[in-house]
Amino acid sequence: DDKLLTEPLSHPDFFSVKELFTLKDLFDARVHLGHKKGCRHRFMEPYIFGCRLDQDIIDLDQTMQHLQLALNFTAHVAYRGGIILFVSRRRQFCHLVESTARACGEYAHTRYWQGGLLTNAHIQFGPGVRLPDLLVFLSTLNNVFEPHVAIRDAAKMNIPTVGVVDTNCNPCLITYPIPGNDDSPAAVELYCKLFRMTIIRAKDKRRQSEAIEELR
């Protein structure tokens, strides 16, 4: 059992996450497109490649690195049987995110976030609840263009976060930010596909490893 848990940590890319996407895929899905210059957040400036006709372009090399780190981390969490909660407050993609979560066997929350969900969980749900071990944000802002409450709550409850940050988002409290577009349907579909594939891969690997251990 110990060996199952420690073995993936010795490899830098145990789940070969780099093969899932290429720079061309990101470009075709329009991940590099940001918002206008006026909407730019100060802390997103390091991730921005440049500005063309007032529209910010996100640096896809940095996005590649961040995406690889984030996917690797989600794969490890899924391998260890952690609870992953997909959060997005965009109405366009609510159905897509929920279907992705259902396909992975993980959980989703694309509706109105009640205040005490993470911080007051024992009273909201009942004693003995298990909180999510990872929060994945497909869009860090809520419907009023303010940072989602869940980022702050997860930071309070020591829950790591993975989030797609656009040029108008605050990447501060997110553990694994992924600078990229969160508005285009093509980009969000790409993210959903990538997360789904990583999680399914990680779970399959876990089942295989357990089967091999039992055979011994």
Place this chain on the structure above:
Amino acid sequence: TLRLICTTTAVQRKNVGASGPEKYTEAFIKKQIEEFNLGKRHLANMMGEDPETFTQEDIDRAIAYLFPSGLFDKQARPMMKHPTEVFPAQRKIQWGEDGRPFHFLFYTGKQSYYSLMHETYEKFLNVQKHQDQLIAQDLPLQKEKRNLAGSRWLTKIELEEMLLEKLSDDDYSRFIQLLQKLVALPCADIEENYIQKFSKEVPVQLQKVVIEPLQYDEQGVAFSTGEGKRKSARATAVVYDNGTGKITVNGTDILHYFPVLQDREQLLFPFQFLGRIGKHDMVCTVSGGGRSAQAGAIRLASAKALRSFVTEKEVEFMRQAGLLTVDPRVKERKKPGQEGPRRKFTWKKR
């Protein structure tokens, strides 16, 4: 679990009420059902009856015999019922042994409501895709209109019962709006099964008042009956055709029974309204009430009887004149702290 860091004694005390009503695990309910069945067999043996054919009524009678109780409240007395009736149908604990919740929308708080919205939206997208396919193949879209008049959507309370979850008015209205959008699409017939789960038949409320046909007695004279009431007076009237305008009440003529002109005018009002004063005979029986109440009761009874002799238009005129409506006015009760129904005690300044 949360680690306790620098708290006061007030926070460490368990807040008993905050966790809501106690939730039962499925295993607990199953155990209760087994115990109930065992107890039922023991009880049947005790009473000397057959354990196989021991019904719930037998159980109730046996318990009432073995544990007699003089308590007034039926629910306070000892009772032995099936656990599904005792423990309210609520959510059992939603997560398994490893802590992972069963439902993928568990962390939203209102899992069944949001899963319902998710499913409905999926049906909506299905219908749109089907529509797009038909348009691509240039096929005509189906235009069969659903009968909206005879059905209604589920009420909020019925939906709450279905989902076993509390809803807010806003949630409910959003769900109904989504259903209406789904129904408004031309190809919504594909998801007819799904929509029918949320719609209910409304029985046609227009109970048209059936006007009874004329009956004929031995001489061939047409007659019809009517019943009426006013305050505590009840009257039945039989109106005969080809008459001279004679009216008999409880065996006596109206001049003797109703000495006051006002009451006789009330009796004649329906006939005067229809212009048939000298054409009908009437025999009525009346009991209860006072002088004026009996007159009002006979008036209503005769108007109801006259409906059979008259065209539908004139029935409508009678209804609008108020001849066919039961007068709802009764004596108002006296209230405590007042002298009468409205009169207050005399106000004294000092």
